[in-house]
Amino acid sequence: IRSIVENVVSEYPKLGLKAAWSPDGAAATATGKGFTGQFRVDASTISVRAELSLIALPFRARVESTLTKKLDEAFPEQV
Numbered sequence: 001i002r003s004i005v006e007n008v009v010s011e012y013p014k015l016g017l018k019a020a021w022s023p024d025g026a027a028a029t030a031t032g033k034g035f036t037g038q039f040r041v042d043a044s045t046i047s048v049r050a051e052l053s054l055i056a057l058p059f060r061a062r063v064e065s066t067l068t069k070k071l072d073e074a075f076p077e078q079v
Contacts (some may be wrong), residue, residue, distance in 0.1 A: 001041040005030055006068045008037065011066070035063070046075060 005028045009017040017032035027040040034056030040047040048067055052060055 001026075001028070001039050002075075004067075004074055005039050007070060008067070011018075037067075044061065046071065 002025065003017035005019050009030055011034070012035075015032035015035050016018050016033065017030050019028050019030045021028045026042060027038070030037040030039070036051045038047070038049045048071065049064055050067060052063065056063075
């Protein structure tokens with residue numbers, strides 16, 4: 001999950017995103033201009049929640065697509 005958060009932060013420099021990690025490293029919050037993302041992982045679940053301001057809402061589909069792609073790449077389904 002760390003690589004996903006770091007990638008999102010670096011991929012959108014105009015948002016000025018900063019990540020804050022929980023002490024155990026299992027959760028992070030990324031905040032910036034018009035965006036707050038919460039990322040959490042445990043033994044069986046990965047959770048991502050993104051909130052966009054009204055100004056950032058036109059980019060909702062792009063944000064969802066980017067996060068979904070990064071999660072799929074990092075955690076491919078096991079067949």
